[in-house]
Amino acid sequence: MKTELYAPEMAYPANAEFSFRLLATDGRARRGEITMPRGTVRTPAFMPVGTGGTVKAMFMDDVRATGADIILGNTYHLMLRPGAERVARLGGLHEFGRWPWPILTDSGGFQVMSLAKLRKLTESGVVFRSHIDGVPYEMTPERSIEIQGLLDSDIQMQLDECVRLPADEADIERAMEMSLRWAERCKIAFGEQPGKAMFGIVQGGDVARLRERSALALAALGLKGYSVGGLAVGEPQAVMLDMLDVVDPVLPRDKPRYLMGVGTPDDILKSVGRGIDMFDCVMPTRAGRHGLAYTRRGKVNLKNARHADDPRPLDEESDCPASRDYSRAYLHHLVKSGEALGAMLLSWNNIAYYQSLMQDIRTAIEAGRFADRATEIGAAWERGDLPSL
Known part of the structure; x- marks a missing residue:
């Protein structure tokens, strides 16, 4: 429930x-x-976009649970x-x-x-x-x-x-x-x-x-x-x-x-x-509806065939169920099949990632190491996240 x-x-x-x-x-x-x-x-805050009174493909409770303090209408x-x-x-x-x-x-x-x-x-x-x-x-x-x-x-x-x-x-x-x-x-x-x-x-x-x-x-x-x-x-x-x-x-x-x-x-x-x-x-939810996930290791295109047999989640360390509890193989299947659940899970993952990024930024500013942390984040994106199957 x-x-x-x-x-x-x-x-x-x-x-x-x-x-x-x-x-x-x-x-x-x-x-x-x-x-x-x-x-x-x-x-710093990221506001999920609720264009028509809804953040597309998401329940408002889930938007809040990602850490969002404010949304845009x-x-x-x-x-x-x-x-x-x-x-x-x-x-x-x-x-x-x-x-x-x-x-x-x-x-x-x-x-x-x-x-x-x-x-x-x-x-x-x-x-x-x-x-x-x-x-x-x-x-x-x-x-x-x-x-x-x-x-x-x-x-x-x-x-x-x-x-x-x-x-x-x-x-x-x-x-x-x-x-x-x-x-x-x-x-x-x-x-x-x-x-x-x-x-x-x-x-x-x-x-x-x-x-x-x-x-x-x-x-x-x-x-x-x-x-x-x-x-x-x-x-x-x-x-x-x-x-x-x-x-x-x-x-x-x-x-x-x-x-x-x-x-x-x-x-x-x-x-x-x-x-x-x-x-x-609108990028995180729009990307999610088109099969693209944002993660701390960079972007993951779930349309790519290389994900069809990948049992890993998008991010095993994430607090977000969409990121942690579903395999890339399943997400790939949902995207390729045009299932609405695929858009929902990837939008959820993306909003959660954006909110975790903002929390990471806030923590780094408080610690006086924003520039160093920005470099580390960028380096993680650059390394990427190719599967090792």
Whole structure:
């Protein structure tokens, strides 16, 4: 029988407010805690992506058991289905999805730009047609914050315009300046919400001067947290890291920093070393649905025929049952057969690996050996995990 973890009464400690404190630093790497009424988020943190109110192919109890303190919900998708007003009537996203702990919602801006049909961008906002059924909608900064309020998320993101790279510098600058104006409108719309936070989003593409200007202007708004957006959208990793080097000394040290949509384990390690506290990415669950497992010895493609007779688990030392208790041969069979259980077990393994990586990072920062540990982790990935049958 599954352990019952859902407990709404755990969600609201008395007099809790939104706060962030640094517990340790090691070079530019930061170990901290974000405290909210619904719980504490240990940073650096990886947020599993619950796009439509679910972390794909996983039970929420299992997500929590991997060590996740917070998940992400998507404003655009939840606005279209089942509708923010409906979620609000049903008790909010925490009750609706049986996750009583913290939730961050993105603004919907990235999906509007990348998925919506026939969109028209103005100073007011974006008018677009749903990618599902073509129904027209308008997303303004105020409406984005309203939707996130209806979802009752704990951390809400400003609406921004995300430009895919490579792009013309003039277009990057125009989008960055508009995003700053939208940040001010989002701050006004958000108002004062005890125990909750609105984060601004640093834009500026791959142009250092624009990234710096965006970060300085957002810092001047005195927000409770700051995100770096518009990266990991096709540019080389070196460009992303260069932009983090630009914003690191500019963003307030006493506020959490969130790199949106990132990423691979290697991206995470390198970004933590540049002062980032929070991450999200669809990669672990998407990879799991396509037969790819992440482990402490690197990636394992369960589609490969060499796993067909391999009795070993993915990781015999893991606390996760999906990683420890099922043979690679069985996982290979599930993937090749198209069985849903294969996607479930590999998604579970991958989320568990990402959470164990974050715990490893936090421990290393506390011990003052983050750089050494990052090198050790990378060396283990490089050695790989070929079977010895």
